[in-house]
Amino acid sequence: MISPAENDEHRQLLGACAQGDRRAFERLYHSVGPRLHGVALRCVTRRALAEEVVQESFVRIWHNAARYDETLSAPLTWMINITRHLAIDLLRKRQEEPLAEQQLETLMDDAPSAFDQLNGDRDTAALNRCLETLEGMQRQSILTAYFHGLSNAELAEHLAAPLGSIKSWIRRGMERLRRCLES
Missing domain, CATH: 1.10.1740.10 (RNA polymerase sigma factor, region 2, helix turn helix motif)
Incomplete structure (x- = not known):
């Protein structure tokens, strides 16, 4: 981190x-x-x-x-x-x-380029707001995987957590983010 x-x-x-x-x-x-x-x-x-x-x-x-x-x-x-x-x-x-x-x-990767992201401050604010609603390990898993480019296996090792838990946290966290961003 x-x-x-x-x-x-x-x-x-x-x-x-x-x-x-x-x-x-x-x-x-x-x-x-x-x-x-x-x-x-x-x-x-x-x-x-x-x-x-x-x-x-x-x-x-x-x-x-x-x-x-x-x-x-x-x-x-x-x-x-x-x-x-x-x-x-x-x-x-x-x-x-x-x-x-x-x-x-x-x-x-259907995500916009870094330059497009810079212009999307409204989307970024919404994403930050939605990230704050995630539970600790969901948020930490998603942020660590995204910011450091870690695979699920690397993330499990980094967080000293079972691979199945990592996959669950990311899957559930991403679903919560999707619902939050759609509302």
Whole structure:
């Protein structure tokens, strides 16, 4: 989990990047680069492609740091979304080899891009309101899986909980979110 201090540091570094501060960008790269690489590697499964995705992600982060809006998402969430969408785009463009069913499931993504999400503050406020209605483990499971890109098995290990419980918490939590957002 990201500590409030790390969130504050990332927020400040993004603000400095928006002002063209290259030192802040270097610090941001060293701080979040490994996490973004992990997200990219989970999506593309090849180190060289993951490195390509991370490089392009940081180019986008640098050029769009001024567009980051802290009221819509945590800084790391914003950067993970950029990385994840770039990884998915790269895989779609390359289509080198057929993907296994499990890989296809991880790529299924009808979510808007990170940039579209920045413009959806009303939806984000509704989602935040609905997330607050979830029970502790449902909320923690969904947020951890989404923010850190963990699979159910990885999440079970991370939370030291049975895999069946993780699946239940996510399924029930997502259903509650859906109902809440539809109302």
